Amino acid sequence: MKFRGKSPAGSPAIAPLVSPKRFSLKVALWLLDNPRLADKRSVKHLAGRMLKQPARQGVVVAQSRLGQMLCRDCGTARDRRIGHELLRQAARAGDSRAQLEYGRLCQAQDPEQARYWLELAAGQGSQEARRLLGLLPSVQ
The missing domain is CATH 1.25.40 (Serine Threonine Protein Phosphatase 5, Tetratricopeptide repeat)
Structure with missing residues (x-):
């Protein structure tokens, strides 16, 4: 069959x-x-x-x-x-892993955009995002 x-x-x-x-x-x-x-x-x-x-x-x-x-x-x-x-x-x-990676990619060209995405990732508990935020130049 x-x-x-x-x-x-x-x-x-x-x-x-x-x-x-x-x-x-x-x-x-x-x-x-x-x-x-x-x-x-x-x-x-x-x-x-x-x-x-x-x-x-x-x-x-x-x-x-x-x-x-x-x-x-x-x-x-x-x-x-x-x-x-x-x-x-x-x-x-809302993917925290993508927010971290995208923030990392934006660091060289657009630090403000990098800060935005890294803050979102840090808000979801990413320690690496917090560390990278500390390395970004401060905003005045």
Whole structure:
């Protein structure tokens, strides 16, 4: 008997336990958080491909992690620009990790904007953001 895409008459369709998009997001995050795998270029490439679709759909954690990867690990200006935009979107959505990273990126060009994002991250408990705020020039 061949199985086709449709369920046989009379038997209910079985829903998948985890949607494929959510599964790919979880796998990508696991790969990036795994200390043995995260530093390998091929693993980062795979994780980046898995994060791309959820990031496009507005999943904040995917935007944050993909933005960080593109800003840190990619050599092209286009990738860094896309990563910068993804981090900004995630930071605006309230992701403290993205706020910290975006504030760090803004330090050289716009210290006032960096201060804004670092204060938001510090307000959510980020010790690194507090440390970086202390290094910014004081406002008069």
